[in-house]
Amino acid sequence: MINPNPIEIDREKGNFHYNTDYEFDAGVGLSEDVVKYISDVKREDEWVKDFRLKALNTFEKKRMPTHWATKDLENIDFDVIRYYLSKGQMPSRTWEEVPDDIKQTFERLGIPEQERKFLAGVEAQFDSEAAYSRMKDDLSEKGVIFVGSTEGLKEYPDIFKKWFGKVIPTSDNKFSALNSAVFSGGSFIYVPPGVKLEQPLQAYFRINAENFGQFERTLIIADEGSEITYMEGCTAPKFETSTLHSAVVELVALKGAKIQYVTVQNWSNNVFNLVTKRAMAHDESEVRWIDCNIGSRLTMKYPGVILRGRKARGEVLSIALANDGQHQDTGAKMVHAADETSSNVISKSVSIGEGRSTYRGLVQMPGHLKNCKNNTECDALLINSDSQTDTYPAITVQGEDHSVQHEASVSKVSAEQIFYMQQRGLSEADAMSMCVNGFVNDLIREFPMEYSVELKRLIDLEMEGSVG
Amino acid sequence: MIADKKVKPSSLKILSQEHFENFSTKHSWEPGWLVDLRKESWEQLKSIEENDLKNESWRFSPRSRFGYSQFNNITDSSDSPKFNQSSENPDIICDSVDNILLKHPDIVSCFTDAKGPNLGAIQTYQLINTYFNNGFFIKVPKQINENLRIEVDHCLPMSENVTFHRNFVTLEDFAELTIIETYSNDNHIHKGALSNLTHFKIGKGAKLNRILIQNSSRESSFYNLENFDLHADSSVVNVECYLGANQSRIETKGNLLESGSCFKNFSFVSANGEQLFDQRTEQHHLAPNCSSNLLSKNVLQDQSKAIFSGLIRVDPEAQHTNALQTNRNLLLSKEAEADSLPGLEILANDVRCTHGATTSRLNQEELFYLLSRGIKKKNAESLICLGFLEEILDKIPDENLAKKIRDLVCTHFN
Numbered sequence: 070m071i072n073p074n075p076i077e078i079d080r081e082k083g084n085f086h087y088n089t090d091y092e093f094d095a096g097v098g099l100s101e102d103v104v105k106y107i108s109d110v111k112r113e114d115e116w117v118k119d120f121r122l123k124a125l126n127t128f129e130k131k132r133m134p135t136h137w138a139t140k141d142l143e144n145i146d147f148d149v150i151r152y153y154l155s156k157g158q159m160p161s162r163t164w165e166e167v168p169d170d171i172k173q174t175f176e177r178l179g180i181p182e183q184e185r186k187f188l189a190g191v192e193a194q195f196d197s198e199a200a201y202s203r204m205k206d207d208l209s210e211k212g213v214i215f216v217g218s219t220e221g222l223k224e225y226p227d228i229f230k231k232w233f234g235k236v237i238p239t240s241d242n243k244f245s246a247l248n249s250a251v252f253s254g255g256s257f258i259y260v261p262p263g264v265k266l267e268q269p270l271q272a273y274f275r276i277n278a279e280n281f282g283q284f285e286r287t288l289i290i291a292d293e294g295s296e297i298t299y300m301e302g303c304t305a306p307k308f309e310t311s312t313l314h315s316a317v318v319e320l321v322a323l324k325g326a327k328i329q330y331v332t333v334q335n336w337s338n339n340v341f342n343l344v345t346k347r348a349m350a351h352d353e354s355e356v357r358w359i360d361c362n363i364g365s366r367l368t369m370k371y372p373g374v375i376l377r378g379r380k381a382r383g384e385v386l387s388i389a390l391a392n393d394g395q396h397q398d399t400g401a402k403m404v405h406a407a408d409e410t411s412s413n414v415i416s417k418s419v420s421i422g423e424g425r426s427t428y429r430g431l432v433q434m435p436g437h438l439k440n441c442k443n444n445t446e447c448d449a450l451l452i453n454s455d456s457q458t459d460t461y462p463a464i465t466v467q468g469e470d471h472s473v474q475h476e477a478s479v480s481k482v483s484a485e486q487i488f489y490m491q492q493r494g495l496s497e498a499d500a501m502s503m504c505v506n507g508f509v510n511d512l513i514r515e516f517p518m519e520y521s522v523e524l525k526r527l528i529d530l531e532m533e534g535s536v537g
Numbered sequence: 538m539i540a541d542k543k544v545k546p547s548s549l550k551i552l553s554q555e556h557f558e559n560f561s562t563k564h565s566w567e568p569g570w571l572v573d574l575r576k577e578s579w580e581q582l583k584s585i586e587e588n589d590l591k592n593e594s595w596r597f598s599p600r601s602r603f604g605y606s607q608f609n610n611i612t613d614s615s616d617s618p619k620f621n622q623s624s625e626n627p628d629i630i631c632d633s634v635d636n637i638l639l640k641h642p643d644i645v646s647c648f649t650d651a652k653g654p655n656l657g658a659i660q661t662y663q664l665i666n667t668y669f670n671n672g673f674f675i676k677v678p679k680q681i682n683e684n685l686r687i688e689v690d691h692c693l694p695m696s697e698n699v700t701f702h703r704n705f706v707t708l709e710d711f712a713e714l715t716i717i718e719t720y721s722n723d724n725h726i727h728k729g730a731l732s733n734l735t736h737f738k739i740g741k742g743a744k745l746n747r748i749l750i751q752n753s754s755r756e757s758s759f760y761n762l763e764n765f766d767l768h769a770d771s772s773v774v775n776v777e778c779y780l781g782a783n784q785s786r787i788e789t790k791g792n793l794l795e796s797g798s799c800f801k802n803f804s805f806v807s808a809n810g811e812q813l814f815d816q817r818t819e820q821h822h823l824a825p826n827c828s829s830n831l832l833s834k835n836v837l838q839d840q841s842k843a844i845f846s847g848l849i850r851v852d853p854e855a856q857h858t859n860a861l862q863t864n865r866n867l868l869l870s871k872e873a874e875a876d877s878l879p880g881l882e883i884l885a886n887d888v889r890c891t892h893g894a895t896t897s898r899l900n901q902e903e904l905f906y907l908l909s910r911g912i913k914k915k916n917a918e919s920l921i922c923l924g925f926l927e928e929i930l931d932k933i934p935d936e937n938l939a940k941k942i943r944d945l946v947c948t949h950f951n
Contacts, residue, residue: 454886458881
């Protein structure tokens with residue numbers, strides 16, 4: 070029998086902490102004053118402040134979704150969290166200008182190196198605000214905008230105000246309301262018509278402080294015929310107390326645009342990761358969420374696409390690894406709202422030790438539409454006898470003109486496979502790791518090159534010690 | 538089959554305290570355990586909060602069509618199921634619950650702690666426990682396997698009336714039984730609601746073959762809660778055919794309690810007009826080396842709607858489980874709607890569990906082929922749909938019965 074003994078070698082990469090002095094601190098707990106403080110520090114326009122205060126009201130009224138989600142949510146204490154911590158509101162344009170204590174964090178995580186190698190632009194967020202933000206000069210000449218949320222709303226209101234809070238309304242859920250009240254940081258991106266970014270833009274989110282909540286807000290608008298790949302990574306040091314990360318990410322793909330959004334989530338095991346992500350896809354556009362969840366204590370994240378224009382296409386590819394003490398509650402939502410739209414969801418999860426992975430899906434096709442298609446596949450792999458997996462899809466189809474297929478399977482690595490490879494001289498652990506890699510391989514291939522190499526290594530290491 | 542007694546109209550709604558007290562007074566002769574059960578269920582019924590009614594187990598379901606508030610009459614115990622038994626063996630008990638309660642209530646008392654399927658219809662469950670006054674009781678003693686076949690014909694009440702029945706089927710070790718339940722009443726008379734709660738206790742190595750055909754009046758309501766308890770090496774093949782009633786809520790749960798048991802549940806819905814079928818199932822594996830298979834096929838026309846929610850639950854002890862679940866929907870019109878909620882909750886690792894759900898229209902090439910041979914569209918559609926449902930009809934051991942059901946399906950295409 071396989072004994073659960075997972076060790077987390079690779080996951081230690083982000084587990085360090087330098088003491089930092091913050092100049093701006095909204096204190097502990099949530100109140101109207103905290104929201105006003107954040108808004109004042111950011112020197113926001115009146116309408117943004119009103120938006121925040123209304124959202125706070127909504128947040129207080131909404132109930133925790135514990136009637137369907139895990140009871141672990143009740144362990145979040147909103148009164149002990151710090152909602153805003155920063156050293157200043159304007160990010161530096163060169164790494165030299167970044168304060169030393171913050172710079173050494175990002176250097177240790179390898180961000181400046183990655184930027185030189187393959188990125189078109191980087192934003193590095195440290196707790197509440199971005200410490201560094203830079204995009205290649207030729208892109209700004211083409212009219213690409215890549216700024217933080219505060220700057221985006223202040224400097225380019227005519228571009229961003231139109232879609233801000235429109236894809237995900239404040240009242241969507243309790244955590245989107247919380248984010249709308251205290252959001253800070255994140256990326257606001259606009260890609261002009263016809264501009265195709267060859268290299269990805271990247272955001273890196275770092276939580277450094279204890280008892281902290283990070284609430285970044287991202288809005289990406291890809292204008293007609295443009296293309297963009299956006300990647301986000303994240304880490305936090307391991308604290309005894311829990312940390313909250315609750316982002317809102319809105320994507321708008323206008324006619325014929327393509328957006329690819331890649332997430333590699335590697336929070337430490339004390340982070341509640343409760344994220345709302347949704348895209349609006351117009352005519353003939355394509356939105357692709359590539360989502361990899363390895364870290365956090367509890368992740369609840371269901372990237373969605375509202376297929377609003379004819380022939381729009383939405384896709385979610387997701388990999389989740391749940392180890393001891395982790396619950397990866399992920400999934401996808403596909404709302405078909407125009408003719409000839411199609412969507413594809415492929416989800417693979419691996420539960421190790423006492424880890425639990427959950428898939429929740431939603432597919433909607435109303436009767437007045439023609440020729441919509443959906444394909445959903447979710448496969449779960451269970452490694453140890455205590456591992457757990459759940460699947461809860463919800464499919465609504467009306468009308469005679471659609472086709473939907475959903476398939477899910479749960480299995481373990483078969484003893485025959487392991488035995489076969491052991492006969493060929495592989496150790497049991499190597500054999501297990503090879504099986505798991507084979508299981509997720511066809512999905513990993515869809516990731517951008519640089520990430521897929523890194524991911525394979527991550528999974529190798531995550532698996533190490535879980536057998537034998 | 539119609540209850541010949543006239544039921545006195547009463548203005549008290551069945552959910553009112555007065556109605557319950559009147560009922561209790563009339564049933565004061567009953568044994569103590571039953572009086573307690575009714576009282577306890579009534580208390581629990583009152584404690585159901587609005588919130589409980591809004592949870593996941595009612596997702597997609599239009600609750601307004603599944604209430605009891607409009608009823609003020611419970612049909613009395615004369616409304617009993619009719620039996621047709623293939624064997625005269627005196628050891629086999631087959632009687633109405635009404636008679637059993639009068640003659641030897643003790644044999645029912647062991648069922649007091651039996652749980653329902655508990656898949657969401659708490660109100661129906663508690664109401665049945667509070668008000669049931671009839672049903673059927675079948676007990677097949679050990680080792681009886683003489684091709685025993687029992688037919689049970691149910692009767693739906695008249696318009697604005699509601700019937701609460703509890704049914705009990707016990708198969709002792711190594712017993713075998715085929716049971717055929719039908720609900721087919723006169724369209725113009727039996728427009729009320731029937732709420733059924735059925736317990737199946739399947740002993741070691743016993744085999745149950747159960748066929749249910751629901752073709753009741755188009756204006757009636759139908760609630761069917763059933764719970765199968767399977768002991769070691771027993772097997773159940775359950776085939777359910779749903780054609781009638783305006784709205785049906787069906788909850789079927791198979792508990793695989795001991796090693797080696799096998800639960801097969803096949804069902805189909807053929808719906809047209811404004812029919813609603815809300816079907817919730819669970820395959821609960823509590824012991825190792827069990828297998829379960831579920832297949833649900835729905836053919837939906839006009840404005841009909843079918844909800845299928847199925848859960849495979851595998852406990853940590855239930856290693857070497859093999860569980861399947863398939864839901865297939867055919868939509869024949871613009872307004873027809875199919876909602877699928879296939880679910881898995883797996884806590885053991887050495888298992889093979891899969892589910893699949895598909896929804897689509899008729900294969901247009903097949904349809905074109907038939908049309909080009911001069912077959913009328915409705916006939917062509919019914920032919921393809923019959924072919925689609927054949928996978929389930931195939932499981933019915935009696936060819937005459939299968940033919941009867943095919944004819945019923947065809948009537949939906951006229």
